[in-house]
Amino acid sequence: MGSIARPASESFDVMIIGAGLSGINSAYRIQTELPDYSYTVLESRDAIGGTWDLFRYPGIRSDSDLHTFGFPWRPWSEHKAIAAGEAIRNYIRESAEEFGIDKKIRFGNKMVSADWSTEEQNWNMLVDSNGEEKVFKARFVIFSTGYYDYNEPLKTTIPGIENFEGTRIHPQFWPEDLDYTDKKIVIVGSGATAVTLLPVLAQTAKHVTMLQRSPTYILSRPSVDPVGTFIRKVLPSWLASRIVRYKFLVLPFLFFKFCSAYPEAARRLIHKSVKAELPPTMSIDPDFNPRYNPWEQRLCVCPDGDFYQALRSGNADVVTDTIARVTATGIETQGGKVIDADIIITATGLKMQLAGGASISLNGTPLSLPSTFAWNSTMLSGIPNAAIIIGYTNASWTLGADAAAKLLIRLLKYMRKNDFSSAMPSVGDEGMQKQSLMNLNSTYVEKAKGDLPSAGDRSPWLPRSNYFVDYWGAAHGDLTGGMEFTSADAVGKKIN
Template sequence: MGSIARSASESFDVMIVGAGLSGINSAYRIQTELPGYSYTVLESRDAVGGTWDLFRYPGIRSDSDLHTFGFPWRPWTEHKAIAEGDAIRNYIRESAEEFGIDKKIRFGNKMLSADWSTEEQNWNILVDSNGEEKIYKARFIIFSTGYYDYNEPLKTTIPGIENFKGTRIHPQFWPEDLDYANKKIIIIGSGATAVTLLPILAQTAKHVTMLQRSPTYILSRPSVDPIGSFIRKIFPSWLASRLVRCKFLVLPFLFSQFCSAFPEAARRTLHKRMQAELPPSMSIDPDFNPRYYPWQQRLCVCPDGDFYESIRNGTSDVVTDTIKRVTDTGIETTGGKVIDADIIITATGLKMLLAGGATLSRDGTPLSLPSTFAWKSTMLSDVPNAALVIGYANASWTLGADAAAKLVTRLLKYMRKNNFSSAVPRVPDVDMRKQQLLDLNSTYVERAKGDLPSAGDRKPWLPRRNYFVDFWGAAYGDLTAGLEFSSAADDAASKKVI
């Protein structure tokens, strides 16, 4: 834990790390399901919101509908299903304030390390509290820290990028005072960030080019759902919000299942929709014809077809090629194209990071998260009393986060009822085939394979793929398979025998 002066430690039943969507949801579930339990939320930054407070690039918005991306216990009531960053940030903050969760948040507190003490049956947590090191104790930790590094983006090699004389920007660190009016802009990347940036920048820039190594599926959806608007007109608000949420739960799920079961048909369907959005003279080849099937990587959403509208207006274009070199005034591609630029935006992905980068250990022995398996996509093998909140690759992240929170509260109730002080997942003594925890082949996921826990090929180690199955399992499924329980009394007895 390091040599620091250890003042009297504060102790909690549950420590939640992170005050973003997942953290606020975890806090609500703890205080609602376990009202007698003490908890606090550690937040390294100075505001609620996590990703939605950190990212401030122009046009930032969700790529999931807010009816399922929002909290089930505080329904999203705005008409826009695809919402802007400001609206999401305010929604998270207001939700925390309405239920008193904001009073439990300790801002400027970054977890540095956590050591599980078998003797004490709790975690000893070292925290940087606004520049001062503090020790907290907690019986259970919930890591609601998201899945990427807030301080460092994904490193990528761009030949000659140091030659560029203009402005270079990574969206994760967007400068507030950037003036891009009447500028020539190149966005390197083809993911959700690039698809979001292009249409908003094209409104005032001279021209915007999205330079991609390979295409992605870009699906146009109305920002205001017409069916949801109709439901709100004929049903009372409490019922309408539930019906709209159900609609957004069921239809996207059926679509993702369709994509999985009939990949060629799904590809043709999306090709047809994308072709209809493009100018009549433009083919989907090569710039809009991905090499992979739908949902092998996340689909990109553009509300009201704004991405395609900027293409049709001629204020932006897409180039599919690799970079030969960056010059002082732009980029030369391997295909021989020269693209001039005043600004280059490297929307090349996120660096994955779990548990906020904190170092975990058990009785002073370091724990290696990449060597672990995920129990019900929530707890990690050989790591006692800790949950890692993981969402979905093919649905709203919050759905998976809530399934995890429900599972944790149910587990804590079970432990209380049976006087257990700890629960630790144990991998069975069989050859279990590893699977990816996040079922995507996106570049940032592929590059992080060696840094992530694994899923297994059998229950309860399977990856998270189906919200309805996970929700049922969290509420009613087996809580003991794959878990080893112990109590402080058991541990004391074993030490006495030894």
């Protein structure tokens, strides 16, 4: 494949791909700290919000608190810390509008391919712009496209699913006109999506069953933080927001560390909490006793215990078993259960994908993302002037996204100060040992291991640690280790 030869329509210092949380945050950091840089945001869809605009299944909400999931530069002001999808969608849109970022977004523009030209010290990007091919140039590109495929869910084998004569749905593509009133529903899966769906569907459905191969940890948390509410009453809003944010930064971090250091104690603590929430007819075993330790997979959250309220209401239950086959009218399990269903919801996970599926090349030679190592979990070895924004799996995604954005700002300022036109991470001959970039053993992460870049076993290639360490590194850490810079003079180019 040769380099893109079409003339570019426009050139930018920075191009951001994706207008979700990460993209809007990156845009804010660029325009605030590098106001003389030209930038634009390409968004393949027709709205701001990314995941929060795409997903419209009933009850969609955050499973992280919005005080840390929201932007640090525009504090979340609602009382509900666990917020519904519509509120999050509005928050992202209003944030972009307040700071003029929405004026920089080009909707209906999907990046098809990106080719780095060493001669030009530029990215040449082929874009499907509302059905028309366009080519843009950019000196630096930030892929804020999330970590999964918007167009295709994770494929899973469900024996006999083709036999089912009722309605089959994947939450990623929820039909707006679906009426599930008085229907018998089976949700296949046990992750955050299933835990979110069950209590909402159970309000009007005849019966809802969550059918899981193995249990997950499901923690109740108040949707409104009483301590935060008190703080807001007695302190000025600017100070109250800061204190509440630090509270939500510190306490979950300490709980995660507790779970990691004392897994058996954490398991007992969670079991005690769950047992108090379950109806008398249900026990911890087998439905709420995961095989793994807390935080080896992401913990699920149910605001105000709505999941357990649905179980206590009597028209929702949990079955832990494997599917023997799907029939015309329901599901038969290996354990001999027959579960009737009018609707089957396959909440079986997301198909992971980076860079929005665009093909990336270097001087016309295709690059393989899975063969790369992630430099500070932000840039990839052998790829100049490009970042892939990856957040946390054990904390709010936005925290990691913002740490990455602040690191990139420092890097761009360093390049400008030293008259460098490009920066490319390079592993060299260090005999790097691979580690998972995402520190979870969830099914969708395990299945994607061969499709993702790797972390390494030493700095600056280590996976994300925690927000406090990563934020310090973004603000003060070494920018030169594992990085090769190209002087602008050497190629006759200059980064402004």
